[in-house]
Amino acid sequence: MRDDVAQENASSEIADVRQIYEIEAPRLQRYFQRRLRSRDDAGDLVQESFVRLVGCMAKTSLPRPAAYLQRIARNLLLDRYKRLETRLLAFHVPIGEDFEVAVAPDQAARIEAEDVMRIYRRALDELPQRTREIFLAHRVEELTYREIAESMGISIPTVQYHVARALAHIDAALEQE
Structure with a gap:
């Protein structure tokens, strides 16, 4: 009797996940594609979102699984941007006349840094002008979102x-190399 109830609950949860997938997967695919411009990466993130959702549903009952799925998707995208920032941080070089390197970098690191900067500049040039201006105001001029919003109306x-x-465009450019 107990096994019958467990099987019934399991099949009910599978039906719920299937229904959520049919409704939400196309939405998530579009969401990721707009931000990543890569069908493959978007598909991978959709799959990862559902894997995490099923894992959470196995542990606890979710009152609104679709909303939880959307939060998972946003978090996956944020994690991806943070990984990009971490990778780019290794190549950060302060710009200024008074800057001197304490220890000369080895040739391989210098070449790799030059390659990354070339890709980064090309990706920046490929951005629409307004997006590029806003991004540079935030990252180079270190303006807050509020300051940028007020100055640009x-x-x-x-x-x-x-x-x-x-960030998504730069990440995609770096991933392609």
């Missing part, structure tokens, strides 16, 4: 969109 979510779009 746009909303803070619009600034966030352009920064995320630029």
Whole structure:
């Protein structure tokens, strides 16, 4: 009797996941494609989102699994941007006349850094002008989202969109190399 109830609950959960997948997977695919511009990466992130959702559903009952799935998707995208920032941080070089390297970098590291900067500059040049201006204002001029929004007469979510779009494009460019 106990096994029958467990099997019934399991088949009910499978049906729930299948229904959520049919509704939400195309939405998530579009969401990731707009931000990553790569069908393969978007498909991988959709799959990862559902794997994490099923894992959570196995542990606890979720009152709104679709909303939870959307949060998982946003977190996966944020994790991806953080990994990009971490990778780029290794190549950060302060710009200024007074800057001197304490220890001369080895040739391989210098060549790799030059390659990354070449790809980065090319990716920046490929961005739409407004997106590039907003991204550079935030990253180079170190303006806050609020300061950028006020100076350009746009909303803070619009600034966030352009920064995320630029990061996704730069990430995709670096991943291709």
